Amino acid sequence: MFDRFWWKLHTNTTLLALLLIIVLCVVGAILYRPLFQPVQQTPEFTRDGVSTLLEFVQFTQDQDTYYFAWPENGDGSDIYMVTLSPTSALPVNVTNTPNYAEWWPAPSPVDDRLAFFAVSASGERSLRVMDGSGMIMDATYDVVESGLGTHYQIDLGMPPQWSEDGRWIAFLGRSLDEDHPAVELFVADVSYSKVYRLTQSGNMVIALRWVDRDHLLYVEQRGDQSVALYQVAVSTSPAIPLPLGVLERKP
Numbered sequence: 132m133f134d135r136f137w138w139k140l141h142t143n144t145t146l147l148a149l150l151l152i153i154v155l156c157v158v159g160a161i162l163y164r165p166l167f168q169p170v171q172q173t174p175e176f177t178r179d180g181v182s183t184l185l186e187f188v189q190f191t192q193d194q195d196t197y198y199f200a201w202p203e204n205g206d207g208s209d210i211y212m213v214t215l216s217p218t219s220a221l222p223v224n225v226t227n228t229p230n231y232a233e234w235w236p237a238p239s240p241v242d243d244r245l246a247f248f249a250v251s252a253s254g255e256r257s258l259r260v261m262d263g264s265g266m267i268m269d270a271t272y273d274v275v276e277s278g279l280g281t282h283y284q285i286d287l288g289m290p291p292q293w294s295e296d297g298r299w300i301a302f303l304g305r306s307l308d309e310d311h312p313a314v315e316l317f318v319a320d321v322s323y324s325k326v327y328r329l330t331q332s333g334n335m336v337i338a339l340r341w342v343d344r345d346h347l348l349y350v351e352q353r354g355d356q357s358v359a360l361y362q363v364a365v366s367t368s369p370a371i372p373l374p375l376g377v378l379e380r381k382p
Contacts, residue, residue: 189290191238198225198236198245210236210247225261233259235290241297244321246270248285248302256285258302258319270300272324275367277317279304279326286314289339296344298322299365303336316349318365329363330372348375356380 190197195215200208201222210233211222225245226233230252237246243263250256258270274280283304291302299318306313316330316339329347330336338350342362349372351359357379361372 189236189238192240196238198238200234200236200247208232208234210245225265226267234287237291237293237300239297240293240295244297246291246293246300246321248287248291250287255280256287258285258291258300260300260321268324270319270321270324271326274326277304277326277328279317279328282307283315283317283328292339292341294341294344294365298344301339301341301347301365303339304328316347316363318347320367325367327365327367329365329370330361 188197188199196212197215198210198212199222200210202208209224209228210226212225213220213222226247228249231249234248234250239245245261247259247261248256249259259267260270261267271279271285277283279285283306286303286305289303291300293300298321300321301316301318303314304317306315311333312335313333314335314337315328315332316336317326317328319326330349330351332351334354335352336349337352337358340348342348345365347363347365349361349363351361353359357377359377360375362375363372364370
């Protein structure tokens, strides 16, 4: 729908121009297709399972192991691990939880932990982290004052993303108020299972990326007229996002 419009770019600082151009290339891929709508329902597989399967495949840092989500007996999904070796590459079910459906496996960049979203039979969503021994913890156990679970639920349209030091996991949360739809940016402090909301604009966060272990870039959609790029510091207290640039649709 955006092929009909020209866009103009406004930046707040020339020092960030190069970074902005790189990120806007990614944003452009989003803009030149129908507006991104985060998933509200549990993801569903295609009939052959192939195209959706590829979206859930995630490799470890050393590229010798990958994880994927796959339906188990037609009820939800489990996460499987495949270790690439000359002798064997058979999938191993690493979650095997009949009362939960797991989605979006995300290996830690620093160790053998694995993050993923879990959806209970009643529809409750959580961010789980499994260590190398197979022990699973709820990384969203303490929501602090983030509003997760009461005003927002985890959005399943985008995978959780680890910080480079493995301390934080960033993810999106969708407002439960259907009259005021919004998607905000959240982080979980994995060691303490605490959740913090980093944005509260009431708009739609449609993309995110770690800059370093303490900062995130994110793209926010404002209605159907513009998108904006921000940087925000990860903190346990409210932080003010730094605006980096705006793309506006010409009338």
